[in-house]
Amino acid sequence: MEIVTSKDICILCREVLRLIDKRVIDHGSRTAYIMYRMLQCSEKYEDFELAEFALFSMIHDIGAYKVEKTSEILKFDVTETLPHSIYGSLFMKYVSPMEPLSKILMYHHVDYSKLADVNYEHKDVANFLNFASFLDIYNHSMGDRFDYNRMRSYLGKKFSSRCFELFDLAEARYDIFSHLKTEEWRDELDSFYDDIMFSDEEKDKFIDMLMYISGFRVEYNVVDTVTTTCVATEIANRLGSLSTEEYSALYYASLLHDVGMLTVPLEIIDAPRKLTPEEFNTIRQHVSVTETLLRGRVHDNVTNIAVSHHERCDGSGYPKKISNVEMNMPMMILQVADTVTGLTCIRKFREPKSKDAVISILTDEVNHNRYHHGVVMAFINNYDSIMEIVQKRSNEVMGNWKKLNSQYEVVKKSLVK
Ligand SMILES: [Fe+2]
Numbered sequence: 001m002e003i004v005t006s007k008d009i010c011i012l013c014r015e016v017l018r019l020i021d022k023r024v025i026d027h028g029s030r031t032a033y034i035m036y037r038m039l040q041c042s043e044k045y046e047d048f049e050l051a052e053f054a055l056f057s058m059i060h061d062i063g064a065y066k067v068e069k070t071s072e073i074l075k076f077d078v079t080e081t082l083p084h085s086i087y088g089s090l091f092m093k094y095v096s097p098m099e100p101l102s103k104i105l106m107y108h109h110v111d112y113s114k115l116a117d118v119n120y121e122h123k124d125v126a127n128f129l130n131f132a133s134f135l136d137i138y139n140h141s142m143g144d145r146f147d148y149n150r151m152r153s154y155l156g157k158k159f160s161s162r163c164f165e166l167f168d169l170a171e172a173r174y175d176i177f178s179h180l181k182t183e184e185w186r187d188e189l190d191s192f193y194d195d196i197m198f199s200d201e202e203k204d205k206f207i208d209m210l211m212y213i214s215g216f217r218v219e220y221n222v223v224d225t226v227t228t229t230c231v232a233t234e235i236a237n238r239l240g241s242l243s244t245e246e247y248s249a250l251y252y253a254s255l256l257h258d259v260g261m262l263t264v265p266l267e268i269i270d271a272p273r274k275l276t277p278e279e280f281n282t283i284r285q286h287v288s289v290t291e292t293l294l295r296g297r298v299h300d301n302v303t304n305i306a307v308s309h310h311e312r313c314d315g316s317g318y319p320k321k322i323s324n325v326e327m328n329m330p331m332m333i334l335q336v337a338d339t340v341t342g343l344t345c346i347r348k349f350r351e352p353k354s355k356d357a358v359i360s361i362l363t364d365e366v367n368h369n370r371y372h373h374g375v376v377m378a379f380i381n382n383y384d385s386i387m388e389i390v391q392k393r394s395n396e397v398m399g400n401w402k403k404l405n406s407q408y409e410v411v412k413k414s415l416v417k
Pocket residue numbers: 060061076077081084108109133
């Protein structure tokens with residue numbers, strides 16, 4: 001059972017980032033299109049390598065999601081370019097499967113003339129990316145008033161002569177400007193991703209990367225996701241009744257089930273009060289956002305489990321109000337794991353519940369037939385050992401996250417000096 005194709009990994013990365021802020025990733029996508037055509041004209045790379053550079057270029061400003069205020073988005077690419085370059089580079093290094101390319105981001109706003117002493121195999125690509133990104137920002141914002149030839153005043157200084165050679169070739173062969181104008185570039189870029197090839201291990205790392213991306217907005221999303229995934233798979237391990245395919249569908253569904261929460265405003269997520277009915281409604285929408293994002297892109301078994309995590313065995317859940325006759329075991333496991341996460345994780349205005357409280361809430365709910373009895377018992381009977389594993393795994397993941405963030409501060413300080 002293939003959970004997700006390599007191409008759909010690219011599309012998922014794009015769509016998840018679009019949920020947070022589409023301006024950055026749309027700029028990235030156009031830049032990716034320009035980069036692909038330029039690198040293609042260099043005749044140095046195989047199609048799958050070009051596709052990988054395109055994906056990398058699409059997310060080249062990923063650091064901006066963390067370090068920039070949303071109101072000032074895209075200013076980072078013109079004025080203060082250092083913070084997002086550093087953060088993006090470290091993000092790629094620590095939590096993506098594209099570590100060998102990560103330094104490109106460190107240099108993607110450095111003038112070509114300053115790269116002379118830099119010894120890095122992809123420094124030319126870094127300068128092409130600088131060029132493509134710059135070209136897109138001005139071309140996109142100025143429209144017909146943009147005069148490409150004025151960029152030539154930067155030749156040899158900001159941009160290498162090779163940038164212009166490759167772009168001029170690409171423009172002559174592929175009509176870049178007119179394709180950008182007519183939006184034809186979108187389908188072309190999608191078709192480039194047909195050639196991308198990731199191993200299962202790399203795909204897993206990309207899915208983990210999506211989890212870290214959700215932490216850009218709210219840090220505890222990362223811990224929540226790890227907790228849910230860990231509780232779900234540990235319950236499955238104790239039950240021992242899932243097939244290999246069910247187990248893997250449960251695993252990926254747990255990692256992806258709440259990705260739609262990225263569209264819920266922070267004022268609602270962190271509200272220090274009771275939510276209004278409208279606000280509850282907004283929160284409930286996250287399931288359909290998750291469905292739109294996953295359906296047709298990951299295996300249906302995964303999507304079906306993910307979108308059922310707020311359903312309840314007695315039909316009192318949402319959005320479809322299905323009952324246990326329409327549920328499979330992985331769905332009922334994820335429902336419990338998600339609830340355990342909500343009860344035990346830290347929130348801005350709410351303390352985590354004690355073990356006794358969690359057990360008493362779950363017991364009460366199971367007596368009302370809201371959860372699967374066997375699933376809840378598998379959790380309650382192994383509470384300590386499961387929560388110990390959860391703790392260990394969250395520490396690992398948060399350790400990575402903290403390392404990334406503290407290194408960012410160190411590098412930024414040293415470079416600012
Ligand atoms: Fe940038």
